[in-house]
Amino acid sequence: MTAPLPASLRLCVRRRRVPGPTGAMVQVSLRVPSDVACIEEVVDLLMRHCCDGGWLCRRSRFNLRVATAEALANAIVAGNQEDRSKWVQVQAEVCGDEIRIEVTDQGPGFDPAAVPTPILPDDLDRPNGRGLFLIKNLVDDVRFNAQGNSICMTLRRR
Amino acid sequence: MTAPLPASLRLCVRRRRVPGPTGAMVQVSLRVPSDVACIEEVVDLLMRHCCDGGWLCRRSRFNLRVATAEALANAIVAGNQEDRSKWVQVQAEVCGDEIRIEVTDQGPGFDPAAVPTPILPDDLDRPNGRGLFLIKNLVDDVRFNAQGNSICMTLRRR
Amino acid sequence: MPFTATKDQAGVYVIRVEGQLIVGNRQELKTAVQQALDHDERRFVIDFSRTGYIDSSGLGALVSISKKVREQGGELRLSGLNEDLRSLFELTKLDTLFAISDTAERAVGSFAG
């Protein structure tokens, strides 16, 4: 779904033929408004600029799409509370066989260790609580900053 | 045609919901290596970020694609002589009902007034010399800087 | 439109999700099912053969929809999940909660006459 009015957005892409100072071949940064209608486009932009060609297998691309959509949704809804005066910052890097996507919001953060696992039989019919669980199972590594308003996801090419 | 190795590239897109200080809703800048294999991708990126949705009619989008491909080819081949140490800078802006695309190379420039019209019957079987003529006929306004290494094309929505 | 709904001859209401089912549009799907329930539809298939990806909100919306349909004495089946989409249901164990058919046709056919 595309937003009826194109949302405001800042996108910077830096692509190199040889690794840059941080080892990155591709660096993408995006400043996204706190509007869930942007998520699909942002996921598409990231995939297009980071995973062009056959670099990642189909399943990895799928997993990255879902994990990125989740992280954006959490940043926009749980983090920034859909406050349009706040932004979500996305940084993505392709380094060697890894792709790293970092999503940072302007909210208070949270304690990811306190989030329960959502797959107990009694919880199966709860409508939420599956986002972080999905992310952790779809990418190879997930880290948060101390405050909890920034998540960094790493996926390795296989 | 996509380049076998993705070319180095810098892309910045700034999109607003309301016009910015220069009146622009969308500003795109691109730094492109002097490699003709990049042209198609650059044209696609510009079209995607400037002419998303139904903003321009089909014919206008086509004309803009061709004019932009031409200007890039001239900048890369005639301007920078395909010297990989030189870059082509592209700036695009959508302001109200106009889209402006400026292509600047690092070459010596030239005198556009000295370029002959290529449609005389005797010249029809010449293999080149149609680029500027096409550009002038495909967009609404064409300007050069004094040096002749920068072309600015304007197309109005109709 | 991200969702297209058709009612088949056997009276089964088939909703196809085109594109993504995510936080930005799941409400539309919930509304579509609710409206159909209000119009006395009771047999639903949600088909994902033209779906790209689903996020946790989309999965959550399916859980809510399933509950609503059951509460009103209806039945819901899912269909058209490719390998990638199916993995999301398996990871979250939601494959145990939903009746899942390979294709929309089979899902329709599996409703008791």
Next chain:
Amino acid sequence: MPFTATKDQAGVYVIRVEGQLIVGNRQELKTAVQQALDHDERRFVIDFSRTGYIDSSGLGALVSISKKVREQGGELRLSGLNEDLRSLFELTKLDTLFAISDTAERAVGSFAG
């Protein structure tokens, strides 16, 4: 591959341009025709029904190809130009230089048996 070539039963060599015909790939088209000429092909159709856009280098390449084919006693027709592509030939008056058919089938059919 941006160009696909097939030889039809009547012995006409049909080359389809997929995507763009521009400065970055026109040499491939020239080479493809030259190789066919070297293999004694003499009847050519270049079809643009799956072409996005053509730049002035692409138009120039067609001019060169046309000349080469004529010099070797062959014939060339173009086909499948949509309204947008056709406008480029009209602007540059190249529509007067080329034999143009609506479709590749008609172009093939128009060669003298």
